[in-house]
Amino acid sequence: MVSLVASDPFGGALPWREAGVSAEAVAPGPVTWIAPFDGQEAAVGTALGAQLPEAGRAVAVADGRILWFGRGQWLVIGAPLEVDLEGLAAVADQSDGWVACRVGGASHVELLARLVPVDLRVSAFPVGAVARTIVKHTSGLIARVAEDAVEVWVMRSFARTLAGDLREAADGLSLRRG
Template sequence: MAKLIATTPSAGLLPLTVGTVTLTEVDTGPVTLIAPFDGAQKATSDALKAAVGVGFPAPNRTLGQTQDKKPRMVWCGMGQALLVGADCPDLPQAAVMDHSDAWAIVRIDGADAAAVLARLTPIDLRDSQFKRGHTARTLVAHMTVSVTRVGPQTYEVMAMRSMAGTLVHDLEQAAKNMAARAALA
């Protein structure tokens, strides 16, 4: 019988530092998709606040801590958010689904983090437009992802687990291109 060994989505690919940018894999712990039923968003938000300390986020926003394995809510689509870093409480007023093994999350940190992402995504990453706590469902290269700003020079990119290798490759290549450009300057 084969012995199976659990691995993370980016096992063997990260961490990686290229130029001024560091790419690391984020282990958040549990991830649960929450979609309140019609008219139940406030009740869902109140139940979440009572149980894990964060409510349901507004569109394109996150709520809670940005450190690994701390409870937070990340908006991920119309009427949907991900509870990250905490077990989901009983929410009879919402549809819930465990997504703990579904996502690959890569943190991009460093002076050129925004420039690296700007090579791959159409969203406006300027400080005045995409502030800490902002999140967007968008594209990175050809993949649908969620990009969240978690610090002054730090972003998290969430892609489906099956796209982890492609995500790391595309981010690494963009970082190498930025580093080569800086070397020529």
């Protein structure tokens, strides 16, 4: 019989601090994907106790956040979904499907500019902003969580790739600074 053992999706590659940047794994808690049926966005927001955020934004709720995740899609993060959305939305638990790491520090924007084709300066990407984008070679999501930090989300199967890409970008940043 197979025995399953929980493992670190980042393979021990996080946390680290280098070149004015830090990267650490985030334990987001439950992650639930929601796609409201046609015309049901307001009803879903009411059921969740918060209006669903507009494209490119996140909102705080009682024990977590709701992140825009694409056209007609949102992620509820941090708390188990305790409302019944039957007839209102398609719902799927994504807790084991996605991972996040927090990338912060004085040079985090400069480092991520090597991996992400999005202007992550706070003036263009303020706290609460969210973007679905490419992270080097994989699809991901970036969420601004503080003026000096973002969360980078990728599918769990790409966690080690993300950790390696972040480390490579940090090494390049260190070399450039000499």
